[in-house]
Structures are given as structure tokens and as C-alpha cells.
Amino acid sequence: MRFDxxxxxxxxxxxxxxxxxxxxxxxxxxWGLFMLLFLIGGGNGLKQLLEKNFDGFATNTVIIxxxxxxxxxxxxxxxxxxxxxYKDIERLKALVPELEVVTxxxxxxxxxxxxxxxxxxxxxxxxxxxxxxxxxxxxxFGRYLNQVDVxxxxxxxxxxxxxxxxxxxxxxDPCGAFINVNGIYYQVIGVDVSTSNINLGGxxxxxxxxxxxxxxxxxxxxxxxxxxxAVGRQGxxxxxxxxxxxxxxxRQHYIAPDDKEAIMMLNMEVMFSIIDNLFxxxxxxxxxxxxxxxxxxxxxxxxxxxxxxxxxxxxxxIRRAIGATPRDILSQIIFEGITLTIVAGxxxxxxxxxxxxxxxxxxxxxxxxxxQFGTAISAxxxxxxxxxxxxxxxxYRAMHIKPVDAMRDE
Amino acid sequence: xxxxxxxxxxxxxxxxxxxxxxxxxxxxxxxEFVSIMGASGSGKSTLLNILGILDNYDEGExxxxxxxxxxxxxxxxxxxxxxxxxxxxxxxxLINFKTAVExxxxxxxxxxxxxxxxxxxxxxxLEHFGLADWATHYPNELSGGQKQRVAIARALITxxxxxxxxxxxxxxxxxxxxxxxxxxxxxxxxxxxxIIVVTHESGVANCTDKIIHIKDGxxxxxxxxxxxxSSIFGTETIMK
Ligand SMILES: Nc1ncnc2c1ncn2[C@@H]1O[C@H](COP(=O)(O)OP(=O)(O)OP(=O)(O)O)[C@@H](O)[C@H]1O
Ligand SMILES: [Mg+2]
Numbered sequence: 001m002r003f004d005x006x007x008x009x010x011x012x013x014x015x016x017x018x019x020x021x022x023x024x025x026x027x028x029x030x031w032g033l034f035m036l037l038f039l040i041g042g043g044n045g046l047k048q049l050l051e052k053n054f055d056g057f058a059t060n061t062v063i064i065x066x067x068x069x070x071x072x073x074x075x076x077x078x079x080x081x082x083x084x085x086y087k088d089i090e091r092l093k094a095l096v097p098e099l100e101v102v103t104x105x106x107x108x109x110x111x112x113x114x115x116x117x118x119x120x121x122x123x124x125x126x127x128x129x130x131x132x133x134x135x136x137x138x139x140x141f142g143r144y145l146n147q148v149d150v151x152x153x154x155x156x157x158x159x160x161x162x163x164x165x166x167x168x169x170x171x172x173d174p175c176g177a178f179i180n181v182n183g184i185y186y187q188v189i190g191v192d193v194s195t196s197n198i199n200l201g202g203x204x205x206x207x208x209x210x211x212x213x214x215x216x217x218x219x220x221x222x223x224x225x226x227x228x229x230a231v232g233r234q235g236x237x238x239x240x241x242x243x244x245x246x247x248x249x250x251r252q253h254y255i256a257p258d259d260k261e262a263i264m265m266l267n268m269e270v271m272f273s274i275i276d277n278l279f280x281x282x283x284x285x286x287x288x289x290x291x292x293x294x295x296x297x298x299x300x301x302x303x304x305x306x307x308x309x310x311x312x313x314x315x316x317x318i319r320r321a322i323g324a325t326p327r328d329i330l331s332q333i334i335f336e337g338i339t340l341t342i343v344a345g346x347x348x349x350x351x352x353x354x355x356x357x358x359x360x361x362x363x364x365x366x367x368x369x370x371x372q373f374g375t376a377i378s379a380x381x382x383x384x385x386x387x388x389x390x391x392x393x394x395x396y397r398a399m400h401i402k403p404v405d406a407m408r409d410e
Numbered sequence: 411x412x413x414x415x416x417x418x419x420x421x422x423x424x425x426x427x428x429x430x431x432x433x434x435x436x437x438x439x440x441x442e443f444v445s446i447m448g449a450s451g452s453g454k455s456t457l458l459n460i461l462g463i464l465d466n467y468d469e470g471e472x473x474x475x476x477x478x479x480x481x482x483x484x485x486x487x488x489x490x491x492x493x494x495x496x497x498x499x500x501x502x503x504l505i506n507f508k509t510a511v512e513x514x515x516x517x518x519x520x521x522x523x524x525x526x527x528x529x530x531x532x533x534x535x536l537e538h539f540g541l542a543d544w545a546t547h548y549p550n551e552l553s554g555g556q557k558q559r560v561a562i563a564r565a566l567i568t569x570x571x572x573x574x575x576x577x578x579x580x581x582x583x584x585x586x587x588x589x590x591x592x593x594x595x596x597x598x599x600x601x602x603x604x605i606i607v608v609t610h611e612s613g614v615a616n617c618t619d620k621i622i623h624i625k626d627g628x629x630x631x632x633x634x635x636x637x638x639x640s641s642i643f644g645t646e647t648i649m650k
Binding site: 006009010013014017018314315317318319320321322323324325326327328402403404406407 | 455459462464465484485488489491492493497499503504505506507508512516517519520521524525564565568576
């Protein structure tokens with residue numbers, strides 16, 4: 001087999017002067033590669049978009065909140081309201097040593113933050129410094145709350161991304177500036193741009209976080225806490241602890257041990273594993289569909305090439321009659337196949353990259369949809385292999401066309 | 411002797427076995443201009459295909475220029491076809507997505523001749539046949555006679571010693587048939603190319619120097635035709 005510019009021109013002539021045929025053959029490959037890459041990129045992007053909602057959140061967290069009781073117990077009627085208290089935190093710490101962090105949260109909604117002429121609606125949340133163990137912040141500026149802030153009831157706050165952008169439209173570092181949240185001035189000490197959506201208080205970007213001691217005074221909430229977040233130690237299965245946590249809280253507040261609805265518990269681990277499974281399923285589907293499409297493309301190409309070879313029997317017979325060896329024919333068909341594969345495959349890659357880029361723009365660059373260079377290259381290699389395999393049967397048939405076969409097709 | 415056939419047998423085995431050639435003995439010298447005639451289905455094309463190493467035979471011996479042509483590898487066969495033999499077919503058999511000049515130069519491509527040289531040579535052949543203006547036209551833009559002349563140019567571009575033509579005028583009208591036959595005659599006279607023409611038409615056969623009749627798979631009578639008086643339709647025309 002020789003390959004020089006002459007062979008190349010011979011191949012390009014055969015391909016470009018039979019456009020419909022080349023297009024039909026190449027389209028399967030184009031579509032297969034496009035689908036595979038687009039699905040991979042799209043799936044990854046979607047996953048990232050969803051994962052952003054969990055950004056920084058400790059996966060082994062249980063969130064506890066109070067709800068009306070649904071069962072009478074120890075002389076109390078059902079439908080009784082009760083509240084979580086600070087002493088629940090102490091008891092949980094003492095009685096469930098598998099918990100690494102137990103920390104309260106006082107969330108409030110419908111607040112308004114202002115600075116000069118700028119106004120942002122927001123939610124507010126009072127937490128302790130160890131809340132970072134529950135939800136790691138992504139600090140763009142400044143720092144998070146610390147123990148001294150909490151102990152000294154400092155009027156300081158960490159603001160979410162949207163609050164920052166609304167109140168400081170120039171995009172300046174806001175640290176040190178004062179903002180007014182529902183009538184009280186706080187000094188901004190940091191901007192948390194984590195995209196987590198999990199804190200039950202709504203979007204993290206719309207939130208103002210202040211020391212829980214300050215929030216407690218504002219609300220005059222005394223011993224009451226809104227939510228308790230408990231994070232297990234490494235390797236602890238939160239599902240196993242749920243029962244004991246429930247027991248500890250229930251006993252303190254005279255709640256029936258089997259009154260599951262009275263103590264709302266949100267086990268993040270379960271949520272995460274659901275999402276995880278979801279994505280494992282989606283990924284599996286992507287590969288199934290992608291590989292399936294690619295395989296179907298390759299088989300289609302092989303079929304079309306077989307038909308094409310039959311269609312070209314006369315042409316090949318003529319070539320044989322004027323001196324082409326079977327190897328000449330074989331290499332011509334194979335090189336034609338490879339050329340088509342590469343051109344169609346590259347178009348598939350380019351098209352999927354363009355479309356993924358568009359997706360990224362549409363999603364405002366919140367996630368990376370784009371496939372990696374390596375992925376594209378390996379897909380192309382895989383494709384070339386498939387193209388080669390697909391070309392074997394047709395090339396083999398073409399090779400066995402005899403010169404007389406051309407004469408007979410009159 | 412350039413071509414020497416001894417007791418050639420050929421049987422087609424698609425379904426019902428068909429014994430087409432039943433012991434052909436034939437000798438043709440360098441520079442002869444020969445026609446083969448016979449009834450439809452008598453095996454003319456089969457014989458010509460064997461002569462051109464396009465097809466195999468079952469029994470006997472085929473000596474071509476002193477070489478026994480038997481059980482050749484595809485590569486050797488391709489080599490003979492490419493260097494020694496040129497073909498012209500009734501249905502022209504041009505590649506329809508190639509222009510006239512590209513069709514003519516194709517045999518040289520398989521010889522590994524450079525594109526430029528191929529092109530020059532092909533153009534000179536087309537010019538010689540009065541087809542220079544049609545060089546960049548595709549076969550479907552050419553008339554039957556033009557197509558056949560392109561096909562002859564393609565058969566000749568490798569300067570073969572033997573030109574085999576299977577009913578070269580079969581698809582042409584009488585005027586173009588005469589033109590094509592004149593062209594072949596001139597080739598035979600000036601270039602000393604050995605030419606074997608299979609034909610139905612006595613007028614065509616009359617252009618050749620020797621007429622070989624094939625009947626029931628064997629060679630019947632052989633008529634010498636140096637005077638070119640054999641045509642029952644007259645000497646200067648080819649009746650259709
Ligand atoms: N590939 C083949 N397989 C089976 N039978 C064939 C094949 N080629 C030719 N034949 C048969 O062999 C016989 C001779 O065929 P051939 O083509 O040699 O005849 P011919 O003399 O050229 O006829 P015509 O003048 O019609 O072209 C015919 O009966 C034909 O049907
Ligand atoms: Mg015939």
C-alpha cells in the first residue's frame with residue numbers, strides 16, 4: 001500500500017464526486033460521535049449544576065427541626081407545638097459521641113438589607129462559628145464568623161453573592177462596610193459565594209449570616225433554636241444514628257418515641273445517595289445511548305459501504321481490468337473509509353463542542369458542559385477503530401470483485 | 411507466436427453447469443488484426459475474457475508471449491493486464507465520475523506514473539483521437555462514438571501489444587462504427603498492435619485481416635480476409 005498525494009487525490013475525487021454516497025456514509029459516524037460527546041458533556045454539565053446545590057455541604061449531616069406532635073404522650077395531647085432548645089445540643093453532644101459537630105441555626109426569612117440607595121431582599125441566619133463544619137463557605141472576600149464574633153455578640157455579617165452584588169454593584173471588596181439589615185447595622189466581614197441551596201433558608205446567595213447570639217437577641221428567642229445540624233464523625237453512618245438522636249430529643253420534650261413526624265429529620269446522606277444514584281443511572285444511560293448510537297453508526301456505515309461496494313462493482317471491475325491489483329482496491333476502499341471517518345468524526349466533534357459551548361452560555365457559565373480534549377480524542381480514536389472495523393467487510397468484498405464482474409453488469 | 415491457446419475448456423458452474431468452451435485451439439501472431447464471430451451465446455466473450463486474463467479457464471494451456479498463463483496470482487494477472495493488454499468493451503466501461511482525460515490516464519496511475527506525466531500523455535492521446543476539446547467532460551456528456559474513442563485511448567495509453575475489443579461497435583451507429591474501425595485499422599498498421607475484435611457484424615469483421623468463427627464452443631472455419639471483400643453488405647459500410 002502506498003500513500004502519497006496522488007493516492008490522496010484519487011480518494012478525494014472518489015469521495016467528493018459521489019457526494020450523496022459520501023454524505024450518507026459519513027452521517028452515521030457524524031451522528032454517533034456527536035451524540036456520544038454531546039451526551040457526555042451535557043450529562044456532566046447537568047450533574048455539576050445539580051451538585052452546585054450541595055456545594056460545600058457535609059454529606060453526613062442530619063438536620064433536625066421541630067414540628068407539631070401527632071400522637072398524645074404522657075398526658076400531652078397531639079397537635080402540641082414544641083421547640084428545639086440549646087440544651088438539646090448539649091444532650092446530643094453528650095449522649096451521641098459519634099457526632100462530631102452539633103450546632104444550632106436560627107434562620108429568618110423576608111429580611112431586607114440596604115446600603116445607601118441599594119436594597120436587597122434576603123434571608124438571615126444566626127449561626128455559631130462551627131457551622132462551617134456543616135457547610136463549608138467559599139469566601140470570595142474576608143472571613144467567616146469566628147467564636148469571638150459569637151461570644152461578643154459582634155454586629156458583623158457574612159453576605160451571599162447576590163446580596164453583595166446588589167449592595168455593592170461595583171463589585172468592590174465590601175469588607176469593613178456597614179449594611180443595614182432590618183434596621184440594624186452590621187459590618188460586613190466576608191462574602192460567601194458558595195452556591196449551595198441546601199440550607200432550608202433558601203438560596204445561599206441571598207443570605208446574610210450573623211452570629212447566633214445577635215440573632216437570638218433580635219428575636220428574643222431565649223433557649224429556642226430553629227434547627228439543629230448534626231455532623232457525624234468520619235465513617236459513621238448517619239442512618240444508624242437517626243434512631244438515637246430521635247430518642248434523645250423525644251425524651252426531653254415528652255414526645256412519643258414513635259412520633260416520627262414531630263421531630264423532622266433530614267438526613268443529607270440519603271439525599272446525597274439519591275442524587276448519586278440518579279447520576280450513576282444517568283451516566284449509565286448516557287453511555288448506553290452513546291455507545292449504542294456509535295455502534296449503530298458503525299454498523300450503518302458498514303452496511304452502506306457494502307451497498308456502495310456493490311454499486312461500485314463495475315467501477316472496481318474496470319479498475320481491475322486496467323491493471324489495479326486487489327491490494328490497490330483494498331487500500332483505496334480502506335483509505336476512503338478512514339478519510340470519511342475522520343472528516344465526519346471531526347465534524348461531529350466540532351458540532352458537539354459548539355453546541356455544548358452554547359449550552360454553557362445559556363447556563364450562564366454556572367457549569368462546565370464542555371468535554372475535555374482527551375475525551376474528544378479518545379472518542380475519535382475509538383471511532384476510527386470502529387470505522388476501520390466497519391470497512392473490513394466491504395473492503396474484503398471489494399477486493400474479491402473480479403474484472404469479469406464489471407462486464408457482466410451491463 | 412504471441413498468443414497460443416491449446417485445448418482450452420471453460421465451464422460455468424452457476425447452478426446448471428454450462429460447458430461453454432470445449433477445446434479451443436487458436437494461434438495469433440504479433441501484429442495480426444483478427445475478428446472473432448459466432449452466434450450469440452457461442453462463447454466469444456468468454457474466450458476474449460480468457461485471452462485478456464480477466465477470467466480463468468479450466469483445462470488446456472494458454473501461452474502468452476511465451477509465458478504459460480495459468481493459476482496466476484492476482485498481482486501477476488494485474489501486471490499483464492496493465493502492461494501487455496488493452497481492453498475495449500461494448501459498453502465503453504468508463505468510470506462515470508471521472509472526466510475523459512482522467513479515465514484515459516487511470517491505467518498509468520496503477521503503474522505509478524506521476525500525475526503530470528500521466529496527464530500529458532493522456533492529453534496527447536485524446537488529441538490524436540480528436541477529443542482534446544472533450545478532455546474535461548464527464549462520460550455522460552459524450553456521445554457513444556466519443557466514449558468509445560476515449561475507451562480506446564485508455565486501452566492504448568500503456569502501449570499494450572495486444573488490444574482486445576468485445577463488440578466495440580455494438581452500441582454505435584454505422585457511421586461511428588466505421589470511424590472506430592478505421593481507428594483500429596490505423597493502429598494495427600502504424601503501431602503494429604495485435605488486435606482481436608469480437609463482433610456480430612460482418613462489416614466489422616470485414617475490416618480485419620482474418621475472421622475466426624466460433625461454434626458450439628470450438629473454433630470453426632478461419633477465413634483469411636486480406637482483401638476485405640467478405641462483407642455481404644459491401645465493403646465500405648457497416649450495416650446495422
Ligand atoms: N459468468 C457466467 N456464469 C454463467 N454463465 C455464463 C457466464 N458468462 C456467460 N455465461 C454463459 O455462457 C455462454 C457464453 O457466453 P458469452 O458471453 O461468452 O457468449 P457470447 O458469444 O459473447 O454471446 P453474445 O454474442 O451474446 O455476447 C452463454 O450461454 C452465457 O449465458
Ligand atoms: Mg459477448
